[in-house]
Amino acid sequence: MKRLALLLFLLPLLASAEPANVIRATELKQQPATDSATLAALPENAAVEALERKGGWTRVKTSSGEGWVRMLVLRYKPGTAKAGDSGAKEIYNVARTGSSGTQTTTGVRGLSAEQIANAQPNPAEMNKLKAFAADRGTASGFAAEGSLNAKSVEYPTP
Numbered sequence: 001m002k003r004l005a006l007l008l009f010l011l012p013l014l015a016s017a018e019p020a021n022v023i024r025a026t027e028l029k030q031q032p033a034t035d036s037a038t039l040a041a042l043p044e045n046a047a048v049e050a051l052e053r054k055g056g057w058t059r060v061k062t063s064s065g066e067g068w069v070r071m072l073v074l075r076y077k078p079g080t081a082k083a084g085d086s087g088a089k090e091i092y093n094v095a096r097t098g099s100s101g102t103q104t105t106t107g108v109r110g111l112s113a114e115q116i117a118n119a120q121p122n123p124a125e126m127n128k129l130k131a132f133a134a135d136r137g138t139a140s141g142f143a144a145e146g147s148l149n150a151k152s153v154e155y156p157t158p
Contacts (some may be wrong), residue, residue, distance in 0.1 A: 017049035017061065020074045028067035032057030040064040052075060 022042045029036040032054045040062070042048070048060040048069070056067045111119075134142070143150075 009085040017051050018076055020048050020050050020060070020076045022046045022048060022069065022073050023075045026069050026073045028060070028062060028069060029065065030067060031040055032059070036068070039067045042069065048074070050076070099108075 022044060025044050026042050027038045028040040028042055030039055031037075038061050042062060042064075046062060049060050050060055051066070052059040053071065054068075056071050058071050058074055059066065059068050060074075
């Protein structure tokens with residue numbers, strides 16, 4: 001009987017959703033994978049409810065249905081606790097996982113020594129980079145708009 005009462009007490013905590021916003025336009029996916037079917041396009045600042053996390057993905061509920069978005073496109077709303085909240089959800093999360101759940105982790109994979117040794121220049125990509133270059137006049141104008149001042153910097157010696 002006590003277990004049933006405890007389960008009934010904790011059940012609402014498991015089903016609660018966290019309000020959030022999408023920080024940039026993104027796709028609502030059917031499954032938590034980049035190659036999954038796209039269900040809808042979500043605009044920047046779209047309101048969602050975060051339901052579940054799986055790897056780098058979060059299942060969300062939107063006005064256009066439920067689906068998955070990348071975890072890093074969400075910004076959770078601060079101060080979403082309602083009047084009268086006891087903090088039981090946070091205590092439950094700490095007891096269940098050892099964490100309050102307020103954490104973001106990203107990873108970057110570097111190049112191996114073999115990949116660096118076998119690297120070959122790509123002229124087409126270098127030409128694309130040239131399209132991003134700014135001439136001295138454009139750069140100076142941009143700096144002036146931002147009230148930036150010129151500063152000499154010595155190059156480090158190898």
